[in-house]
Amino acid sequence: MRRTIFLALLLSLLALPALADTIVLKSGRRISATNVVEEGDRIYFETPSGRLSFPKSAVERIERGGESAWGASGSADSKTVDLAAAQPTANPAEGNEEVLRTTVKDGALDRNYIAKLESDAQGGAAQAVAKVIAALHAAAQFELKNGNVDEAVVHYRRALSFAPQHVGVLLSIAHLHLRKSEFTASLEYLERANRAAPDDADVARLMGWAYYGMNKIEQAAREFKRAFALRPDVATQQALLKAQRDLETEEKFKRNESAHFKLSYDGEADPGLAREVLKRLEEHFTRIESGLNYSPTDSIGVILYTAQAFRNVTRAPGWAGALNDGRIRVPVQGLSSMTPELSRTLKHELTHSFVFQKTRGHCPVWLNEGIAQFLEGERGGEYALDLIEVSEKKMGVSLAMLEGSWMGLSGGGALYAYAWSLAAVEYMVQSNGMSDIARLLDRLATEPSPEAALRSVLRTTYPELDAETIKYLKKTYQR
Ligand SMILES: [Zn+2]
Incomplete structure (x- = not known):
């Protein structure tokens, strides 16, 4: 029975690559990765070029096996803000479309034109102020298209210096802070907007998203409700339902x-x-x-x-x-x-x-699982003979092949991977002691690859480790 499982697993190891997750960045970039985990304020993941990480604030969502799991997890830390749904509808340039066209021409900003409008607006005449706001809005949108969020914020701040209460501009800055997961900053601008326009549906809706990002779900639901009463639309309705579902889950x-x-x-x-x-x-x-x-x-x-x-x-x-x-x-x-x-x-x-913390997320899965099994008290006797047989039939898989995610393995594949990893760690502990495992983990945090760490701490390579582990199993468990 066990042998059948072992053969099934070997096939599955070869046939089934690990299931890849997709990390969707706020910039829209999609990255295929395995072993995606959240740690502190960063997202760590594996790619063919090694283990990498992004700040959580740069990540829109994580799609696992085609489904979006992050954000629906009932986790109690920060929430994923639906940025498309939090987009304000107000247009700060309304009525000044010709200013938009003049500000950005042939793919470049006309800075002289903006400077001229700014000097025209110094006197505070309403029409001149409206024009400079339209121009700075166009400049901000131009920077956003090129991915320069901070530059866009600078343009909007400048617009505020001409019209400190301008709701459209306040909303635009608030939305940019939401994009950067800067919820407190976002809320400051929204509160200013709320004082200027207490019954604005957009202001209420964005306040909802800012609270949502801060994980203040009750306040978020209250603002979404207010927004929906001011202007019933589907985006707000969806946001309200989402917040209410989260509230129910967290109460449990x-x-x-x-x-x-x-x-x-x-x-x-x-x-x-x-x-x-x-x-x-x-x-x-x-x-x-x-x-x-x-x-x-x-x-x-x-x-x-x-x-x-x-x-x-x-x-x-x-x-x-x-x-x-x-x-x-x-x-x-x-x-x-x-x-x-x-x-x-x-x-x-x-x-x-x-x-994970000791290696800063750089531990190969086989070593991680081997150590976890060893410390929980497992020993390799149960599958030793199977592992020896698989190796003698030249059907074994090197530990090097088990560095990445196992989430795509079948039950049999996982059984083999766990048994093989445990055997390797048991061999390492028996021949070098637990202190070498501890040193190996330290090295993994700094060496460029797991094999480099193996070489520097244990003076061994993957083929040697595979062979020595089988030798250890034979000596210890074969009678
Ligand atoms: Zn485990």
């Missing part, structure tokens, strides 16, 4: 905290279980801390889910029991107290958090 989550963890759990989970989970996590924390000679600086997010919610939230393939994508996500349906399996799962996932 309750919170708990300990020295190193922030725990949220589904309202139906047992509060006693949550306390036990935190206590156990703190015990594991101390052990892993000394094993890996490292203390994570940030507190670690843990979410307990019913099995159903776990699937919905993570879209993990069927073989994944729990998941660590920056937060530890653990399904606990049907549990009312700590079990040995739950304790091991917590230790396994917690190890991933340590490894």
